[in-house]
Amino acid sequence: MRSHLLNDTTAERYRRTATAAVERVADKLAATRKPFTGITPEQLAPRFDAIDLDRPLGDTTAVLDELESVYLRDAVYFHHPRYLAHLNCPVVIPAVAAEAVLSAVNSSLDTWDQSAGATLIERRLVDWTASRIGFGTAEETGADGVFTSGGSQSNLQALLLAREEAKTDDFAKLRVFASECGHFSVQKSAKLLGLSPEAVIAIPCDNDKRMRTVVLARELARCTSEGLVPMAVVATAGTTDFGSIDPLPEIAELCELYGAWMHVDAAYGCGLLASRTRRHLLDGIEHADSVTVDYHKSFFQPVSSSALLVRDGATLRHATYHAEYLNPRRTVEERIPNQVDKSLQTTRRFDALKLWMTLRTMGADGIGELFDEVCDLAGEGWRLLAADPRYDVVVQPSLSTLVFRYVPADVTGPAVIDRANLYARKALFASGDAVVAGTKVGGKHYLKFTLLNPETTLSDIAAVLDLIAGHAEQYLGESLVHAS
Numbered sequence: 269m270r271s272h273l274l275n276d277t278t279a280e281r282y283r284r285t286a287t288a289a290v291e292r293v294a295d296k297l298a299a300t301r302k303p304f305t306g307i308t309p310e311q312l313a314p315r316f317d318a319i320d321l322d323r324p325l326g327d328t329t330a331v332l333d334e335l336e337s338v339y340l341r342d343a344v345y346f347h348h349p350r351y352l353a354h355l356n357c358p359v360v361i362p363a364v365a366a367e368a369v370l371s372a373v374n375s376s377l378d379t380w381d382q383s384a385g386a387t388l389i390e391r392r393l394v395d396w397t398a399s400r401i402g403f404g405t406a407e408e409t410g411a412d413g414v415f416t417s418g419g420s421q422s423n424l425q426a427l428l429l430a431r432e433e434a435k436t437d438d439f440a441k442l443r444v445f446a447s448e449c450g451h452f453s454v455q456k457s458a459k460l461l462g463l464s465p466e467a468v469i470a471i472p473c474d475n476d477k478r479m480r481t482v483v484l485a486r487e488l489a490r491c492t493s494e495g496l497v498p499m500a501v502v503a504t505a506g507t508t509d510f511g512s513i514d515p516l517p518e519i520a521e522l523c524e525l526y527g528a529w530m531h532v533d534a535a536y537g538c539g540l541l542a543s544r545t546r547r548h549l550l551d552g553i554e555h556a557d558s559v560t561v562d563y564h565k566s567f568f569q570p571v572s573s574s575a576l577l578v579r580d581g582a583t584l585r586h587a588t589y590h591a592e593y594l595n596p597r598r599t600v601e602e603r604i605p606n607q608v609d610k611s612l613q614t615t616r617r618f619d620a621l622k623l624w625m626t627l628r629t630m631g632a633d634g635i636g637e638l639f640d641e642v643c644d645l646a647g648e649g650w651r652l653l654a655a656d657p658r659y660d661v662v663v664q665p666s667l668s669t670l671v672f673r674y675v676p677a678d679v680t681g682p683a684v685i686d687r688a689n690l691y692a693r694k695a696l697f698a699s700g701d702a703v704v705a706g707t708k709v710g711g712k713h714y715l716k717f718t719l720l721n722p723e724t725t726l727s728d729i730a731a732v733l734d735l736i737a738g739h740a741e742q743y744l745g746e747s748l749v750h751a752s
């Protein structure tokens with residue numbers, strides 16, 4: 269069994285095994301004709317029945333053959349141009365190569381003595397991201413940050429810092445403001461942080477799905493007059509559904525006025541940091557106290573790759589705990605860079621290597637161009653939808669999502685239209701021809717394209733709109749037959 273351990277004597281086995289796995293995936297990617305096979309859980313689950321985990325197959329080829337049947341054949345493939353559903357991106361090759369490096373070396377980012385150069389790579393990328401935000405580098409301004417498992421964790425940590433920096437430790441009094449289109453991880457975080465169930469105040473959005481700062485101002489004033497404490501305002505820079513960006517400069521002013529922590533959730537919009545043409549959409553982000561970025565969304569990185577950046581690195585001390593076995597207090601005096609002092613996690617993947625190899629191969633402009641392409645495509649898709657009498661489209665996109673619904677001219681009754689849209693999404697998924705998402709707007713069911721694949725074309729969009737209309741018409745035809 270020792271022959272399975274990766275070490276100096278097994279290098280050749282490692283090469284063969286890893287190559288076999290890579291070849292399998294490469295063949296698969298090259299042969300994928302649809303984003304999904306449409307398999308159901310009921311159809312897939314029985315394939316697992318014959319598998320006895322206590323009886324290993326031993327040999328890589330057999331294991332990969334089995335994997336083909338339980339996973340690879342029916343996986344959902346994000347690289348396919350007609351995968352248009354969630355905030356999943358096709359991944360760039362340098363980052364995938366980095367995955368192979370980082371898991372083989374298996375550094376852990378909690379302490380210097382488990383990582384060495386990996387820690388410095390992460391720190392450089394934190395500095396790089398902070399300076400793109402406009403925080404300046406650690407040396408200039410004391411900005412800092414840490415890689416996290418995802419946007420949800422980054423938001424949680426940001427709100428932890430905000431809670432610790434708040435002007436009261438009476439948690440019942442703390443209030444957090446986010447737009448009604450903000451991410452649900454804000455509510456989850458508030459709960460985990462022991463805030464009251466009423467702590468998160470949803471601020472309504474304007475027609476462009478941006479936070480209405482007039483209402484924010486009114487709510488901040490109301491809370492203060494009631495003796496409550498505005499702990500944080502979460503501005504979303506790229507809402508998950510609409511890609512809308514809250515008015516950052518105005519929110520910054522209000523945060524300043526009320527002494528509230530300004531957090532910018534740029535999990536989706538962070539790709540703008542690399543864009544040469546759209547960076548101005550994030551103007552005002554430099555006033556934030558903290559920023560969430562998900563490189564695994566708009567930087568085309570594999571899951572997980574995310575970070576939390578803070579303007580004042582000293583605030584990260586709220587996540588600092590010392591353990592004698594790991595990061596004893598004296599290591600701080602010895603200036604040993606232990607990233608665990610800044611992180612909610614202990615053992616932690618060297619995800620930063622993916623972004624590092626990406627930037628060293630393609631450069632930031634390369635990433636920004638890819639993100640610009642999908643934003644341009646969303647603009648063209650919007651014009652297509654706006655001109656199509658079969659569809660109602662919600663807002664002109666500022667990033668790369670399109671929220672729309674099928675509304676046939678001759679059908680009245682909002683419930684029927686709702687059901688037709690739900691049906692069309694399900695039928696499309698079952699066909700595997702394309703994958704789209706769904707959401708609700710004003711209580712009605714809508715469909716959503718999240719465009720993150722530069723390989724997707726306007727004709728893909730047109731074709732998928734025809735498929736959706738076809739499924740919806742079929743549903744309406746059948747429901748008319750039932751009704752008569």
Ligand SMILES: *Cc1c(COP(=O)(O)O)cnc(C)c1O
Nearest residue numbers: 418419420451508533535536562
């Ligand atoms: C995706 C997303 C999150 C959550 O990020 P995860 O990486 O999925 O945890 C948070 N906020 C926004 C605006 C998002 O789009």
